[in-house]
Amino acid sequence: MQKLPCVLLVDDDPITNFLNQRLLDELALTDKLLVALNGKEAIALIEEHCPFSVGCPALILLDVNMPVMNGFDFLDAYQQLIGAQQKPSVIIMLTTSLHPRDVQRGETLNIAGFLNKPLTKEKIREILHTHFGQSAAAG
Template identity: 65%
Template sequence: MGKLPCILLVDDDPVNNFINQRLLEGLAITEQLIVALNGQEAFNLMEQHCQPAPDEACPALILLDINMPIMNGFEFLQAYQQLPLAQQKAIVIAMLTTTSLHPADVVRAQQLCVSDFLSKPLTKDKINALLQKYFDNVLTEN
């Protein structure tokens, strides 16, 4: 399986970040894992690494929490819409949820470039399904 160049994990919960970082690092699916604690940090990273031309720290996959201080997941997605369309199409965004989303929120998220929804906690199976669906990659058994 080829590694993704970069994954951006956006979550304000240090425990979730620690667990998710350990999982993703253990699966060895990315060359670089970047963590942002809110949507504003994530958007700043996107502006820095994805414009005008993407560099090695421009994420191929964003794992985005919804409820965060400063800038929440929906606010990040609205700001993300301002990026050039080619960059938006090249990045897969999976929204992380702790509970099931209201159907109106699902529609809103899909209109704002969300590719998929994953319930917390992340697992190897959930990551594998995401990789298979969007990147034609499958984790090998370790």
């Protein structure tokens, strides 16, 4: 599996972040894994670690409901970043509830899709296959 240059996890639940981080480490998906507890922290991490870097992070796994700045507010702020305008990241909303209102709103934004938690190896492989053209081989 080819490594992605950078992946960003955004979720207000530290346990979910820990489990997702372990899964991504186990799959050796990236050498640069950023973790934020809300959208505001995520924007700050992108500005700090990916200044002027087009397509960085390559993948963002984003929770919908978070304090300080939720997933939708993050998307609004993210669209204002220069790199995001030139080559947007693949953004997957990762949530516990696929509420039709949220899905409908997501369809109007520049996201790659919605996934129900928990994140699994199979879901990661499908993301890689669909959005990065990588083989979805088991392993």
